[in-house]
Amino acid sequence: MVVTAEQLAGCVAELVRIPSVNPLHRGPIAESAGPIGEAAIAGRLAERLSSLGADDVVLDDVDEGRPNVYARFDGRTDRLVVLDVHTDTVTVEHMTDPPFDGRIDDEFVWGRGALDTKASLGVILALLEQWRADGRTAEPTLLVVGSVCEEAGGLLGAGRFRDWVHERGHRIDQLVVAEPTELAPIHGHKGGVSIEVTVHGKAAHSALPDLGANAIEAMAHVIAAYEAEHRRLQTIEPTTELGTSTLSVTEISGGTGGNVIPAECRITIGQRVVPGQVAHECHERLIEIAHEASPLPVTCRSLLPAQPDGTFGSEAFYQPPDGDLVRTLAGAAGTTPTVAPFGTNALRYGGLARELCVFGPGRIDDAHQATERVAIADLVRLASCYEAWLTPT
Ligand SMILES: [Zn+2]
Numbered sequence: 020m021v022v023t024a025e026q027l028a029g030c031v032a033e034l035v036r037i038p039s040v041n042p043l044h045r046g047p048i049a050e051s052a053g054p055i056g057e058a059a060i061a062g063r064l065a066e067r068l069s070s071l072g073a074d075d076v077v078l079d080d081v082d083e084g085r086p087n088v089y090a091r092f093d094g095r096t097d098r099l100v101v102l103d104v105h106t107d108t109v110t111v112e113h114m115t116d117p118p119f120d121g122r123i124d125d126e127f128v129w130g131r132g133a134l135d136t137k138a139s140l141g142v143i144l145a146l147l148e149q150w151r152a153d154g155r156t157a158e159p160t161l162l163v164v165g166s167v168c169e170e171a172g173g174l175l176g177a178g179r180f181r182d183w184v185h186e187r188g189h190r191i192d193q194l195v196v197a198e199p200t201e202l203a204p205i206h207g208h209k210g211g212v213s214i215e216v217t218v219h220g221k222a223a224h225s226a227l228p229d230l231g232a233n234a235i236e237a238m239a240h241v242i243a244a245y246e247a248e249h250r251r252l253q254t255i256e257p258t259t260e261l262g263t264s265t266l267s268v269t270e271i272s273g274g275t276g277g278n279v280i281p282a283e284c285r286i287t288i289g290q291r292v293v294p295g296q297v298a299h300e301c302h303e304r305l306i307e308i309a310h311e312a313s314p315l316p317v318t319c320r321s322l323l324p325a326q327p328d329g330t331f332g333s334e335a336f337y338q339p340p341d342g343d344l345v346r347t348l349a350g351a352a353g354t355t356p357t358v359a360p361f362g363t364n365a366l367r368y369g370g371l372a373r374e375l376c377v378f379g380p381g382r383i384d385d386a387h388q389a390t391e392r393v394a395i396a397d398l399v400r401l402a403s404c405y406e407a408w409l410t411p412t
C-alpha cells in the first residue's frame with residue numbers, strides 16, 4: 020500500500036502539537052504552552068518508534084532533560100543508513116499564527132516546526148507505520164536520529180551523536196541530514212570559526228588622552244587587518260562550487276563615556292571555511308592577525324564549543340554530486356543537487372559516513388518566520404524519495 024497524504028499530514032501535525040522550542044529561544048508564549056526544550060518530543064518519539072517495531076531505541080542525554088533519540092530498524096542487509104532530524108524549533112514569540120495547533124487545511128500543515136524540520140520526522144514515521152502494516156522491511160538497516168540543540172547552542176545533539184557512533188565503532192554508509200532544501204540534495208556547505216577579540220587599553224580623561232591607551236583606536240587596526248585578510252581570501256581560486264572563504268566582523272562594543280578614553284573594545288569575527296582549509300588553522304590565524312595588528316594587548320576566545328580533540332571550528336562539508344545517495348534522492352525528487360550557504364548538523368559529521376547529504380521539503384527562506392507551514396504535496400514527494408532510498412525495487 021502507498022502511504023496516503025492524510026497519513027503523512029497527520030503524522031507531521033502530531034509532532035507540531037508537541038512544543039519543542041530550543042531553550043535559548045524561550046519566551047512567555049512558548050512557556051505558556053508547556054515545558055521548553057526537546058524532552059517531551061523525544062519521549063513521544065521514542066515511544067512511537069518502539070511501537071513501530073524498532074529493534075533498539077536509545078534515549079541519550081546530551082544535556083539535562085535534552086535527550087537525543089536513536090531508533091534502529093534492522094533491514095534486509097546490515098548496510099547502515101541514518102536519517103538525522105533535529106527535534107528543536109526556533110522561537111515562537113514573533114508568530115502571528117497559533118504556533119502549536121498543527122492544523123491541516125487542503126494544502127498545508129501549519130505551525131512551528133512544520134517545515135523546519137518535523138516534516139521529515141513525520142514522513143518517516145508514516146512510512147515506517149505503513150511498511151509495518153504491509154509486512155515490508157527496508158533494504159538497509161535504518162537508524163532514525165532525533166537530535167537536540169540544532170537551532171541554537173552549537174549543534175550539541177549532532178556532536179553527541181557523532182561521539183556515540185565513534186564509541187560504538189558503527190560504520191555508516193549513508194547519512195541524510197533533514198532540513199528544508201526544496202528536495203534538492205545539498206552535497207556541500209561551508210564550515211566556520213568564530214571568535215571574540217578583546218583589546219585591553221587604559222582609561223583616562225579624554226582631555227588628557229596621552230595618559231590612557233585607547234582600545235577602540237587600537238581595534239581599528241585589528242578590523243583593518245581582518246578586512247585585508249578577507250580581500251586576500253577573495254583572490255584564491257575556489258576549488259568547489261562553494262566559492263571562496265569569507266571573513267566578517269559582525270559585532271563591536273567598547274567605551275564607557277564621551278569623555279573617557281576607552282579601556283576596552285570587543286568584536287566578534289567569523290570566517291566561513293571552505294574545502295581545503297583546516298578549520299582550527301583558520302581559528303589560529305584569526306588570533307594571530309589580532310595580535311599582530313593591535314598596538315595594545317589582546318585576548319581572544321572561541322565562540323564555538325571545542326571539538327572532541329580540543330580544537331575549535333568546523334570543516335566544510337563537501338562531496339562530489341555524483342554519489343549514489345545524492346543521485347538517488349535527486350532522481351526521485353526530480354531536482355538538481357546543489358550546495359547551500361547555511362550550515363546544518365552536517366558540520367559535525369565530517370568523515371562519519373561514506374556518503375552525506377542534506378535533504379528535505381520546503382524552502383529555507385520560509386523557515387523561522389511569523390507563520391510556518393509545509394505543503395502536503397511536498398510530504399508526498401518526500402515519502403516517494405525515502406521509498407526510493409530505503410526500499411529500492
Ligand atoms: Zn532546521
